[in-house]
Amino acid sequence: MATVSNSAAVSHVGKIRSNNQDSGYSGRHLFVVADGMGGHAGGDVASAIATKRIVEADQDYRSPQDAEFALQAALIAANSQLAETVFEHPELTGMGTTVSALIVLEDEVAIAHIGDSRIYLLREGVLSQITIDHTFVQRLVDSGRITEQEAMVHPRRSVLMRVLGDVEASPEIDTSILATFSGDRWLICSDGLSGVVSNVGIAAALKSDLDAQAVADRLVKESLDGGAPDNVTIVVVDIGTGAERVDLPTVVGSASAPLAFGEEPGRSRALRMSSLRLHPVRETHFEPDSQDYLSELIEEDNRRARRRKITWLVGIILLVLAIVGAAVLGYRWTQTRYFVGVEGSTVAIYQGIQQDLGPISLSSLYEDTNLEVSELRVFDRQQVEQTISASSLTDALLIVERLHDASVQ
Known part of the structure; x- marks a missing residue:
């Protein structure tokens, strides 16, 4: 029977942001990464509230189906709690958070996911991305409008289409149940890692003989070496056999600190909002049913068509010039004989x-x-x-x- 043999959770503010809006949790059965959005006004609050609520699902379950249902219910409950918080504190309007979570139950894992944090699986040396990003550019990729490479630099790559927050009472959450085996290594991370370190780099770290904590630290360092423009949160889970580990649950990021927001004694809203970033950072934001989506798809098609025409034209011109140039040079050489x-x-x-x-x-x-x-x-x-x-x-x-x-x- 497979069990969690080792795990670790690490969170880092990164090199540019002024506060950590990520939260992470490594528990007995439950493992979570939440990436808050809404800027300094609420991203940290959103991920902390959601994580603290979802952590309550770290329990024993009779079946993977029960675990899947409990995980989904926990995310819905967290969404409701975020909506209530915004109602009581209007200054937090627009805050939200991604969540990627899994529960390990013997030889299976139950997964719940919303947003653009990711869950990866390394099995027998092969890295697989288990979750699908709920982003605008991912829709463009799925519809064939742009390539994965174009998505990395797309001007709207920070637009989320699904998150937990104060917009939808019942957000659509992806859930699944997958088998897991001894030797599997699971990774949950915020886009502070996946947006900086390539899949090749992630796979290399996960395939190393390092333990979960050392792997998490290595991935954070690689993200920092790559500039770390965003917060970085990583949870690594190793599957083995034998007795379950007895490590204490670990909470990292904004959820590890006391929850504090709004007008509170000794901490005015003006003070809370006064922190400034040293450099501009592209903020993630949410557009649940973007009215611009269809027009953006059409415009993206037009841009791709124009790019293809220009690329072909430039290619043909360069080819003709190369042929003409070679012919001229060749003819000049013959005239030296x-x-x-x-x-x-x-x-x-x-x-x-x-x-x-x-x-x-x-x-x-x-x-x-x-x-x-x-x-x-x-x-x-x-x-x-x-x-x-x-x-x-x-x-x-x-x-x-x-x-x-x-x-x-």
């Missing part, structure tokens, strides 16, 4: 090479020497009739001079 041959009944010097390119001759008469072919020795006459190559004009003149001297003798 000479050969001695026959012009009518006399010996002549030709510029170029003894070949034609279709209807185009690559040689021309340079000089008629007035030396009669009939006056040449038999051997020299045969050579001239077959043409004698010369590396330069000087060489050609020397050949004619030798033929002339031999004919006189």
